[in-house]
Amino acid sequence: MAEKIYLASPHMSDEGFEMEYIKEAFATNWIAPLGPNVNGFEQEFASKVGAKFAAAVNTGTAAIHLALRAVGVGEGDIVFCPSLTFSATVNPIIYEKAIPVFIDSDEETWNICPIALEEAFQKYPQVKAVIVVHLYGLSADMDKIMAICNRHGVTVIEDAAESLGTLYKGRQTGTFGEYGVFSFNGNKIITTSGGGMLVSDNQAKIEKVRFWSTQSRDSARHYQHSELGFNYRMSNISAGIGRGQLKVLDQRVAKKKYIFEYYKRELQQLPGIQFMPINDWNDPNYWLSCITLVGSIKPLDIMAALEEENIESRPLWKPMHQQPFFEWCDYIGGTVSEKLFKSGVCLPSDTKMTDADLKRICQIIKGL
Numbered sequence: 001m002a003e004k005i006y007l008a009s010p011h012m013s014d015e016g017f018e019m020e021y022i023k024e025a026f027a028t029n030w031i032a033p034l035g036p037n038v039n040g041f042e043q044e045f046a047s048k049v050g051a052k053f054a055a056a057v058n059t060g061t062a063a064i065h066l067a068l069r070a071v072g073v074g075e076g077d078i079v080f081c082p083s084l085t086f087s088a089t090v091n092p093i094i095y096e097k098a099i100p101v102f103i104d105s106d107e108e109t110w111n112i113c114p115i116a117l118e119e120a121f122q123k124y125p126q127v128k129a130v131i132v133v134h135l136y137g138l139s140a141d142m143d144k145i146m147a148i149c150n151r152h153g154v155t156v157i158e159d160a161a162e163s164l165g166t167l168y169k170g171r172q173t174g175t176f177g178e179y180g181v182f183s184f185n186g187n188k189i190i191t192t193s194g195g196g197m198l199v200s201d202n203q204a205k206i207e208k209v210r211f212w213s214t215q216s217r218d219s220a221r222h223y224q225h226s227e228l229g230f231n232y233r234m235s236n237i238s239a240g241i242g243r244g245q246l247k248v249l250d251q252r253v254a255k256k257k258y259i260f261e262y263y264k265r266e267l268q269q270l271p272g273i274q275f276m277p278i279n280d281w282n283d284p285n286y287w288l289s290c291i292t293l294v295g296s297i298k299p300l301d302i303m304a305a306l307e308e309e310n311i312e313s314r315p316l317w318k319p320m321h322q323q324p325f326f327e328w329c330d331y332i333g334g335t336v337s338e339k340l341f342k343s344g345v346c347l348p349s350d351t352k353m354t355d356a357d358l359k360r361i362c363q364i365i366k367g368l
């Protein structure tokens with residue numbers, strides 16, 4: 001059988017940048033959490049995305065959790081978030097015993113719909129925070145969303161886990177809201193084998209997040225705690241991988257774009273295929289190349305045909321309001337998120353793919 005083609009898998013630099021940082025950590029015995037790579041990664045990351053401060057943690061989910069705590073979200077508080085997303089966007093709301101309200105997507109962006117968002121504000125004026133997600137590397141329409149949230153005086157957290165490198169009108173996604181969250185899980189555009197980052201221009205809040213993420217140890221000789229702590233900090237080894245990966249981020253974005261454009265060139269003339277929306281103001285990282293289908297060929301047909309050739313593809317995220325665990329939550333909007341889920345496919349978007357791989361994938365799809 002042909003070698004497996006993944007949806008998106010870890011891709012270390014050809015130059016071995018990551019290994020240099022790891023070797024240095026070994027040589028200096030900075031194996032324990034914290035150490036120079038963690039500080040270095042935070043600074044380099046903040047300057048890359050154009051944020052003032054950054055806190056490195058062990059997952060993107062932890063970054064969302066601590067962002068919610070930084071906003072002061074607690075028991076019974078309402079938090080808006082898009083229904084079409086990965087569950088990691090929502091779970092931390094539940095960790096804090098707060099209440100998610102799901103919002104429909106906008107067909108033009110695949111992200112949170114400004115009209116449904118405004119409607120949600122009418123219904124829940126007491127809302128404490130809004131989480132905006134930039135799915136598949138496509139930016140949400142931030143001007144409209146920030147205007148609505150600012151008018152209502154509500155804090156925005158951007159879940160930019162999938163959109164590192166994506167620009168909205170020239171500015172990095174994750175830097176519009178008070179807080180921006182990134183993930184370095186194995187399938188993301190760069191990886192630390194698992195990790196996350198919280199960015200903000202609010203220095204006091206970022207320092208607080210670092211404090212919480214290292215068990216909330218007060219400054220005293222003995223172990224002294226006046227607040228609930230978490231063990232969420234990124235390790236010095238992971239941060240070393242991150243520093244190396246950050247050097248090839250632009251390269252990865254360029255290859256992801258190449259993959260998307262290859263598919264588009266080869267497949268867009270097929271009846272019933274539509275590509276994910278690339279708006280003028282959107283400069284995506286093309287994390288995953290996604291399509292929707294309207295004709296007789298269904299997502300399952302494409303996924304099954306690819307799987308037979310040992311090629312991985314996936315449906316789009318299943319909306320949260322359709323998940324058994326979140327059935328009790330309110331949902332505002334229409335049927336856009338459901339339609340996207342039913343008709344969408346994420347095509348293989350691994351940056352290690354060759355032109356021959358891409359050609360093979362396109363031939364399988366054309367063969368249907």
Ligand SMILES: *Cc1c(COP(=O)(O)O)cnc(C)c1O
Pocket residue numbers: 058059060061062085086088089133159161162182183184185194195196
């Ligand atoms: C990957 C992802 C996360 C969570 O990141 P982890 O590092 O895996 O915890 C959150 N939100 C979205 C939209 C994601 O894709």
